[in-house]
Amino acid sequence: MSGETSPALLILDLTGTFAFALNGALIAVRTARVDIVGVITLGMITAIGGGIIRDILLNGLPPATFQDWRYLAVAAAGALIAFAFAHLLDRLSLPIMILDAIGLSVFAITGATKALGFGLGPAQAVILGTITAVGGGTLRDALLGRIPSIMSDGLYAIPALVGASIAVVASLLGLLGPVTAISAATVCFLIRVVGMHFN
Amino acid sequence: MSGETSPALLILDLTGTFAFALNGALIAVRTARVDIVGVITLGMITAIGGGIIRDILLNGLPPATFQDWRYLAVAAAGALIAFAFAHLLDRLSLPIMILDAIGLSVFAITGATKALGFGLGPAQAVILGTITAVGGGTLRDALLGRIPSIMSDGLYAIPALVGASIAVVASLLGLLGPVTAISAATVCFLIRVVGMHFN
Amino acid sequence: MSGETSPALLILDLTGTFAFALNGALIAVRTARVDIVGVITLGMITAIGGGIIRDILLNGLPPATFQDWRYLAVAAAGALIAFAFAHLLDRLSLPIMILDAIGLSVFAITGATKALGFGLGPAQAVILGTITAVGGGTLRDALLGRIPSIMSDGLYAIPALVGASIAVVASLLGLLGPVTAISAATVCFLIRVVGMHFN
Structure with a gap:
């Protein structure tokens, strides 16, 4: 199943995995009760949790994360890097929010595209893209x-829904390629960042 | 797989989906920290979560919710209606509890019946019916x-166990049809309502 | 799928199920807000939750728990026994911790071994063994x-990772049998107990 993934989608997917692993580990570090194992675990769950939920619902088991070692390696590397440099970033909310917006944007597009590839309908693909984005x-x-x-944050799911919808429409029109995928992710990212700014 | 569902069971299932969507959304509205996206999300998760857990454990993936658009449509409609009229119902606990009892009763029966249809044993079917009822x-x-x-509420799972057991016994005796299914759901509903009254 | 389980692994698996059911039910009893149904439910979820997550991720659905009635029977028996004798054990933290260490040790080994049997790679098998151990x-x-x-407890996941790693290495060397499996579980158990002592 994971063999169907195009190189562009794989790169996007690993980018989102890395961003979410950093984000999850940094949030864990700020939570005093969590130790190093908790930091790594939370970073990895944030990074791969959404994709695992998507693959369960798609009947794409075992999840891509367990079929392709690069997901686990990238997730673990992101969590470890965040742990090592957390003292530099600890007080900064901005990197945590930007990393979250990157993961959100990328996973909305790759999740929706994968759902279409498994034969689900457009509405289901949009919902599964959003679940991929917000699940971890x-x-x-x-x-x-x-x-x-x-x-609690209305402008968290909406950009993911918009990004996934753009990807699904582009795919139905036969226009989905690296450029449209990255454009859809960028639209999602910008809506999310504007939403954070006004929140 | 969802093609095996009889019309009577489908109607029951959609009734439970609608009741739980209203219930979940109304509970979310009462929780101050949750916004409109949270309300819709919680309504839909309450409505379709139990059936998704059932379909995962049954190996009936993708879940019925993602194979038949009516589940998503009914769940979204219920959550939106609850959001629109929440100000009328906000202070009333009774509708929330009645809607919950309806969803509980219906899903216990449809969940157990679907589990039998997938070849699981009677005890497993009773447990899966209960999981369907309480999962969302x-x-x-x-x-x-x-x-x-x-x-925390002893009389929450017990009516579901009783209703699922009646459905499983009726099915083993070859007596399961629309009338017995609705009777089993009614027994579950009455036990739940009596339990709430004395709690 | 569950037919592939060797008798030794099945006995280990049921031992872990029983220990975790006792543990989960005793923890539930100490939590004042939970009633008898909650105690049984929490005991059973603790006992079979990790294995269910493993079987979902392995694409081994329906989970072993729903294919082989002995898992449900042992889990229910453990939870009921814990409920019946909870007044004798209520104030004692030690039995709760020892039972948890037993379940952790056994499931790390059986989970990793089952993952190898489903064709996953060594790193994935170690992670799935750990998920089996800590999931419930x-x-x-x-x-x-x-x-x-x-x-929150660094020395909770690490013994499971070590035990699962030993089992995976033994299996790759063709040395995995009842003796090595029990030895790996014992190493995991001892690391966990030493870790608890110094915490």
């Missing part, structure tokens, strides 16, 4: 006992 | 940081 | 609103 962070927040962003 | 609400509560009803 | 307790803690042990 939601698991992270549930494990930390925080209200997940998707529940 | 448990996900909702976990995301809101509340202790799930199934943990 | 993590679900238990998430439902109780506690920070999961794996997040």
Whole structure:
């Protein structure tokens, strides 16, 4: 199944994995009760959780994460780097939010595209793209006992829905390639950043 | 797989989906920290979460929710209606509890019946019916940081177990049809309502 | 799939199921807000949750727990016994911790071995063994609103990783049998107990 992934989508997917691993680990570091194993675990769950939920719902098991070692390697590397340099970034909220926006944008597009490839309908693909984008962070927040962003921050799910919709429409029109995929992710990213600015 | 569902079971299933979507969205509205996207998300998760867990455990993937657009449409409609009229219902606990009892009763029966259709044994079918009934609400509560009803309210799981057991016995006796299914759901509903009254 | 399980692994698996059911139910009893249904539910989720997550990720659905009635029977028996004798054990933290260490050790080995049997690579098998070991307790803690042990107790995941690694290496060397499996579980158990002592 993972063999169907185009190189451009794979690169986007690994970028999102890396960004979310950094983000999840940095959030874990700021939570005093969590130790190094907790930091690595939370970084990896943030990075690969959304894709695993998507692959379960798509019947694409075992998940891509367990079929292709690069996902686990990139997720672990991101979490370790965040742990090592956390003291430099600890007080800065901005990197955490930018990394989250990158992961959100990329996974909305790759998740929706993968769902279409598994034969799901357009509405289902948009929802699965959004689940891919928000799933890892939601698991992270549930494990930390925080209200997940998707529940409390209206402009968290909406950019993912928009990005996934653009990708699905582009795919239905036969226009989905690296350029449209990155454009859709960029639109999602910009909506998210503008939303954070006004929140 | 969803093609095996009889019309009566499908109608019951969609009724439960609608009731749980209203219930989940109304509970979300009462939780001040949650915005409109959170309300819709929580309504939909309450409505389709139990069935998704059931379909994962049954190896019936992708879940019925993603194979048949009516589940998503009914869940989204229920959550939107609850959001629109929440100001009328906000202070009333009774509709929330009645809607929850309806979803619980219906999903216990449809979940157990579907599990039998996938070849699981009677005890497993009873447990899967109960998981279908309580799963969505448990996900909702976990995301809101509340202790799930199934943990703290003894008369929450028991009616579901009774209803699922009646459906399984009726099915083993070759007596399961629309009338017995609705009767089993009614027994579950009545036990739940009596339990709420004395709690 | 469950037919591939050797008798030794099955006995280990049921031992871990029983230990985790006792542990989960005893923890639930100490949590005042949880009633008898909650105690049984939490005992069973602690006992079978890790294996269910493993079987989902392995594409081994329906989970072993739903294919072989002995898992459900042993889990229910453990939870009921813990409920019946909880007043004798209520104030004692030691049995809870020892039972947890037993479940952790056994599931790390059986989970990793099952993952290898499904064709996953060594690193993935180690991770899946660890997920099997910590998954049930993590679900238990998430439902109780506690920070999961794996997040806050560094010496919780590490023994499981070590035990799973030993089992995977033994298996790759063609040396995995009852004796090596029990030895790997014992190493995991001892690291965990020493870790608890110094914590």
